[in-house]
Structures are given as structure tokens and as C-alpha cells.
Amino acid sequence: MKSALKISGDERRASIIKASQSVFVEKGFNGTTTRELAEAAGVSEALLFKHFPSKEALYSAILTSACEDEGAKMHERLAALEPSTSTLVFLVRGLVSHILGRQPDESGRLFFRLIIRSLMDEGEFARLATQGGPSHWVRKVAECLEAAKAAGDMTEASVPPDLCGWFSLQLVTGVMLHSLPGESVIDYGVSYEELVKQIVWFCLRGMGLKEVAIRRSCELEGVCAN
Numbered sequence: 001m002k003s004a005l006k007i008s009g010d011e012r013r014a015s016i017i018k019a020s021q022s023v024f025v026e027k028g029f030n031g032t033t034t035r036e037l038a039e040a041a042g043v044s045e046a047l048l049f050k051h052f053p054s055k056e057a058l059y060s061a062i063l064t065s066a067c068e069d070e071g072a073k074m075h076e077r078l079a080a081l082e083p084s085t086s087t088l089v090f091l092v093r094g095l096v097s098h099i100l101g102r103q104p105d106e107s108g109r110l111f112f113r114l115i116i117r118s119l120m121d122e123g124e125f126a127r128l129a130t131q132g133g134p135s136h137w138v139r140k141v142a143e144c145l146e147a148a149k150a151a152g153d154m155t156e157a158s159v160p161p162d163l164c165g166w167f168s169l170q171l172v173t174g175v176m177l178h179s180l181p182g183e184s185v186i187d188y189g190v191s192y193e194e195l196v197k198q199i200v201w202f203c204l205r206g207m208g209l210k211e212v213a214i215r216r217s218c219e220l221e222g223v224c225a226n
Contacts, residue, residue, distance in 0.1 A: 009051070012043070012047075012051060013051045013052075013061075015041060015042075016037075016041040016043065016048060016051055016052070016058070017058070017061055017062050017065055019037075019040045019041040019042070020037045020040060020041060020058055020059075020062060021062055021114065022040070023036055023037055023040045024059065024062065024114065024117065025113040025114055025117050028117050028120065028121045029055075029059055029121050029122060030121060030122075032055070033055075034048060034049070034055050037055070037058065059124075062114075062125075063114075063124060063125045063128050064128070078136050078137065078140045081140065083140070083143035083144045083146065083147040084144060084147050084148070084151070085144070085147065085148040085151055085153045085209070085213050085216075085217050086217045087140075087144050087147075088141065088144035088145065088147075088148060088204070088207070088209070088217070089200070089204065089214070089217040089218055091137065091140060091141055091144065092141075092168060092200050092203050092204060093196075093200050095137065095168070095169065095172055096172050096196050096199050096200055096203075097196060099172045099173060099175075099176045100172065100175060100176055100179070100192075100195070100196060100199075112176070114129075115129050116177070134169055137165065137169070138162060138165030138166055138169065139162075139165075141161070141164060141165035141168070141207075142161035142162050142164070142165060145158075145161040145164060145207060145208070146161065148209060148213065151213075153209055153210055153213035154208045154209060154210065154213075155208045155209075155210055158207065158208025159206065159207065159208065164206070164207040164208070167206065168203040168206070168207070171199070171202075171203065172199060172203075175195075175199065200218070201214065201218070204218075
């Protein structure tokens, strides 16, 4: 294990960013002091300021790091998918399962908490977050909707492709927010598995997919509603 004297500047910077995230989540940007950030990172305020000249600079580094990591991972996964009706179902199913997953890893929980705290505060992290993975996902959904239209799988009247992606993302996020206490504050009257199925179908219908196309693709995904 490296001692504090031997740790490199990049490693120290990364450790400060990691330690500071939970402080910002708990107290928000305005409620957090540089002393608290330094204590959480196990460094002096002088050393903190050596790497980050201000609280704003540290917060910006946290936002950029989190959003770039999430965006890069999402872009890589989506780039390999061929736009189609079946891919659209896969994307929606994956979104619902990911966001409503009962046990996201620690980094996933922290990411969502930062977004929520940001929405309650200045909104900067939430804005940056939408420019990463979510924007890539929305663009791929739009491509899939165009492919579905070309295949004759869309109804005549449908919501603009870009809005379809954003509306679906916000719907699923809203359901997730109501489940943050550990158990949903809304009793949907169905099991978790059935809730996922119904949300997937609701999103796909709202996007304008024909019933027969939804059922055909959902059968392949194993998410058909009863």
C-alpha cells in the first residue's frame, strides 16, 4: 500500500474527487465547506486547494468525471447495436431494468443521488448528466424508431423520435424516484417483474409502435404482458 508521501498527484486528485462525492450528496454544493471536503479526503485544506483552487473547481471535476465515465460506457455499448424494432425493445427493456434495478452498485447509487441533489440545488450536474449517457441513448432510440417506421412497425400518428426517448427516460426516472426510500411509496398492485413489463409496454406504445410489432419483439425479449 502506498504511503501518503508516495502517492502521485493524479492519484491524490482522484482520491479527493472520490471522497468528496458523498459529502456533496449529503449536503449539496452550497451546504458543503472546503474543510469538510478536506476532512473527507484525509488531506489538509492547503493540499486540497493545491489540486483544486476552489470548491467550484472540485465540484466541476466531480461532475465531469462522473458524466464522462457514464457517457463513454453508454456510447460504446450503443454503437454496436443495429437500429431496428427489436433493438428498440432491447433498449427500453434495458433502461427500465437498469434504472429500476433493486440493487444498483455503489457507483450507480451515488450517480443517481448526485443527480437528485443537483436538481434540488443548482442543477448543473443534472444538466451535464443528460449530455452523457442519456443523450446517447435518446439518439439511438430515435434511430431505431426511424428503422421501425421503415419496416412498417409504426403507427401513423406518433411522437417525434427525440421526444420519445426523453419522455420514456423521464417516466422511468420518475418511478425510480418514488422507490428511493427502499420500498416504493406507491403501491402499484403488481410484482416488480410485472411492473417492469408494463412500463416497457407503456413506453413502446407511447412511442407509436404497432401492437403486433411490440408483441413480436417482446416475445424475443421475454417481456410480453399478460
